[in-house]
Amino acid sequence: MENDINKKVVMITIMLGSFLTPFMGSSVVVALPSIGKEFALNEGLINWIATSFILTTAVFVVPCGKFADIYGRKKILFYGLFIFTLSSVLCGLSINAFMLISFRALQGVGGAMISATVIAIITSVYSSGERGKAIGINVAAIYTGLSIGPVVGGIVTQHFGWRILFFMMIPLGLIVIILLSRLKQEWSEAKGERMDYKGSLIYGVGLLCLMCGLSFIRNNWYGIGLIIVGCVILIIFGIYETKIINPILDISLFKKSRILMFSSIAALINYSATYAVSFLLSLYLQYVKGFNPEHAGLILVVQPVIQALFSPLSGKLSDRVEAQKVASFGMGLSTVGLLVLCFLKVGTNISIVLITLVVLGFGFALFSSPNTNAVMNSVEKRYYGVASGILGAARTIGQTVSMGITSLILTLFLGNTAISSSNNPRFIHGFTVSFVVFTIMCFLGIFASLARGKVEGKVKLESDRGSTPS
Structure with missing residues (x-):
């Protein structure tokens, strides 16, 4: 009790x-x-x-x-x-x-x-x-x-x-x-290990360059240069982490567990393909459909509300059904939702947008909780914090990638001009191309989700009775 x-x-x-x-x-x-x-x-x-x-x-x-x-x-x-x-x-x-x-x-x-x-x-x-x-x-x-x-x-x-x-x-x-x-409890299963400060610094500098590059990608070579530098530093980080005793990110975890590797990749792809949806639809609703910010916000809130309602159910389902199946089906629904958004035009009925947001919300709910559950079940207790950090990194990097892609595509179609009724056709073209790219990414993400295999193949060493506080 x-x-x-x-x-x-x-x-x-x-x-x-x-x-x-x-x-x-x-x-x-x-x-x-x-x-x-x-x-x-x-x-x-x-x-x-x-x-x-x-x-x-x-x-x-x-x-x-x-x-x-x-x-x-x-x-x-x-x-x-x-x-x-x-x-x-x-x-x-x-x-x-x-x-x-x-x-x-x-x-x-x-x-x-x-x-x-x-x-x-x-x-x-x-x-x-x-x-x-x-x-x-x-x-x-x-x-x-x-x-x-x-x-x-x-x-x-x-x-x-x-x-x-x-x-x-x-x-x-x-x-x-x-x-x-x-x-009164505390959980520190890796207590006694040394903190890898040098690795943390290399990781931080590399990721900072990568994410700044993605944010500035519309600024031609400046953003691309930062991305290249960031990737090189992160490769150096990966090599360095394989050579020390207590790395902040044990690269061997990905080699030992295809569940962790492909679930993390699926999370990265999912956030990369879906994070910019609200941003693009907000522009579409206000500049193309003529809604004020308040009404646009009320429409967009449908997706997170649906996800909030169904996430507990999908999480509970993942305790009984393989996350491979639940999360992959959720990503499939998200792909369908993104595909529908490719065909939005000036005269599209707003009910189409609402139904699509419901589908996307349901798809996100079916993917997020089961995918997280699969990741956390795939590692030893002493790596729970690291696994949680990997998911957090996948989320924030994916968000930046999503906005970087959107920014680049809209810049290609609109240049540096502000969105207005006079250039709505160009905005719609950029809007469509963005969602075509996101649909393809999300479709590929289904295969990453399926490739993780079954949770029974995890590399967990402890029993599944929950952690004993230290």
């Missing part, structure tokens, strides 16, 4: 922690025009308010996962929540763009610590027979944050100002910190 109560407390704490970062991110996006107006920012600086958070999250999430495995997942989550809450206060107090972008980057470090630990803690507490459902509930919390973030962000920004969005994180963050501090 006590163990059941403990699991409930852990789940509530983790759900609230998982809710914070997507809620913050999606609500701030709505506030960007107001922030830009107050600080008189150009489009590039406005984008950096969002990009700085994503960059630092991606750079720190894998090292933070290793830190959590060594020094304790609860401890790293606690520090992450503290940094996230403190940086939110500093963001709200910012008096210029440099301060805001800097504190958003710091907030991303806190977000990385949260992202690297929440799934790892759930995996530590719940055994394999109930883990999928628990992961699904956590995914639902994430997409609840994504769903209500734009609505709350719009209302708060309009009536109280954008700074209140950041100050709202104070009570929410403190509640989670207090709940977390009441948990």
Whole structure:
């Protein structure tokens, strides 16, 4: 009975922690025009308010996962929540763009610590027979944050100002910190291992170059040059990690487990193919269909709501049915949804958009929770933090790839001109080509998902009775 109560407390704490970062991110996006107006920012600086958070999250999430495995997942989550809450206060107090972008980057470090630990803690507490459902509930919390973030962000920004969005994180963050501090357990199965600081630095520099290159890819050779440099550094990182005793990312894990390797690839492809959907549809709804931002937001919220509703069910299903089948079917549905979006035109009925968003939401739900469950079931307990970090890196890199592809294609069709009714035909062409590319990527992702094989082939060494706290 006590163990059941403990699991409930852990789940509530983790759900609230998982809710914070997507809620913050999606609500701030709505506030960007107001922030830009107050600080008189150009489009590039406005984008950096969002990009700085994503960059630092991606750079720190894998090292933070290793830190959590060594020094304790609860401890790293606690520090992450503290940094996230403190940086939110500093963001709200910012008096210029440099301060805001800097504190958003710091907030991303806190977000990385949260992202690297929440799934790892759930995996530590719940055994394999109930883990999928628990992961699904956590995914639902994430997409609840994504769903209500734009609505709350719009209302708060309009009536109280954008700074209140950041100050709202104070009570929410403190509640989670207090709940977390009441948990007496700690999970650190890699305790005693040395932290690979040199590898962390090489990884961080390489990934930073790669993601900055993807963000700047529209700027011709500058972005391409950064991508090449980033890839070279990451190859050096991979070689270096095979030569040390305690790497932050044990490359041999991918060799030993095709489940981990192909599930990670599938996650990367899924985020790369789907993250820009809301961005492109937002432009389509407002500039082509003539909806105001509020109505466009209400239409777009359909997809994350559907995912939030069905993620717990798909997670529970993955406890009984092979993730290979559930996740692959989900990616197949996503491919169908993306294919339909290839054919949207000026006169397309809005009901088509709504139905497609429902299909995409259902597809995302069937893919995300089972895929995460498969990854966490494929590694030893001492690698839970690292596995969680790998998923976090796949997510943030995929998001950047998705926006990079979109930015490049729209630039090819529109140049540097703003979207308007006069160039709607060119925008529609760019819109269509973007979704053709994403459809092909998602279709290929189905084969990556199928290639993972069955979970019975995992390289797990411990029994599946859940982790014993240290």
